[in-house]
Amino acid sequence: MPRFPRGHLNKNIAIYPGSFDPPTNGHLDLIERGSKIFDELVVAILRNPEKDPLFSVTERVGMLETLTEHYSNVRVDTFDGLTVDYAVKVGASSVLRGIRALSDYEYELQMALMNRKLRPELETVFMMPAEKYSYVSSRLVREVAQLGGSVKGLVPELVEQNLRGKLDPAYRLAEFRASRDERSEGRKSRARKKA
Numbered sequence: 626m627p628r629f630p631r632g633h634l635n636k637n638i639a640i641y642p643g644s645f646d647p648p649t650n651g652h653l654d655l656i657e658r659g660s661k662i663f664d665e666l667v668v669a670i671l672r673n674p675e676k677d678p679l680f681s682v683t684e685r686v687g688m689l690e691t692l693t694e695h696y697s698n699v700r701v702d703t704f705d706g707l708t709v710d711y712a713v714k715v716g717a718s719s720v721l722r723g724i725r726a727l728s729d730y731e732y733e734l735q736m737a738l739m740n741r742k743l744r745p746e747l748e749t750v751f752m753m754p755a756e757k758y759s760y761v762s763s764r765l766v767r768e769v770a771q772l773g774g775s776v777k778g779l780v781p782e783l784v785e786q787n788l789r790g791k792l793d794p795a796y797r798l799a800e801f802r803a804s805r806d807e808r809s810e811g812r813k814s815r816a817r818k819k820a
Contacts, residue, residue: 639663639719639750642708645670645685646678647784649766651758653692655723658752660696667715668693672705679767679791692781708736709744719748725759 641659645652645668659666670685680688682703689701704711712720720740724730730751737749753759761779770776770788777785 635718636716637664637719638667638715638717639665639721640667640669640708640712640715640717641721642669642671642704642711644673644676644678644763645689646676646680646763647766647780647788648685648689648692649758649761649763649780649784650778651723651725651754651761652763653781654755654758655721655752656693656696656699659721660699662750663719663721664698666696666699666721667717668699668701669708669711669715670701670703671708672703674705680787684787688784688787691783707743709740709747712747713744718746719750721750721752723754724751725754725762 639659639662641656643652656666656668668689670682670689672682678685686701686703693699693701702715704714708720712718720737722733722737724733733749733751737751740747740749754761758779766776766779766788769779770792773792776788780788
C-alpha cells in the first residue's frame, strides 16, 4: 500500500469581536453556529476606553464565559487596538461577523474591506442571525432595560438578572407602573360591575 506524506493540518481559528454590552441571544446564536464551523472560536471583547459601557469588561467576560462554558472549542478573551492585529496574535484566519439588516451590511462591508487591505490573508465570514433575533442589538436591549422594559427572550436569563441588578431602579419603576396599572384596571372593572 503506498504511503502518502501527511500534511500539517492547520487549526481553523476564528475570532468573533464585539463589545457584547450586554451579550444577547443573537450573539449566542452566532457563537453556537460559529462553534460548528470553526475548530476554535474566540469571542473577543473589545476594550474601548472611549465608550462608557453599562457592564465592565470583567463583567462581560464573566457572563460570556458562563454562557459558553458548554462549548469545548469556544473561549473568551479581550483585546484593544486593531481587530486584524489581534487576529494575528491568536493565529486566527477568519473574523466572524453578524449581519442583521442592510444598514449592518454597509458598515460591515467597509470594515471587512479595510481589514482585507490591512491583512489580505484574513477572511471575514458574515452570518445572518436566526430570524427571531434579527432585530436584537445590545444597544436596543440597554435602552429598553434602562427605561424599565422587559428584555425577556432577548437576552439569556443570566444577563437579564445582571441587567436587573445593574438597573434596579428602572426595573422597580416598571414593576411599580405595572402594579399601578393592574390596580387601576381592577378599580375600573369593579366600577363597571357596580354600574
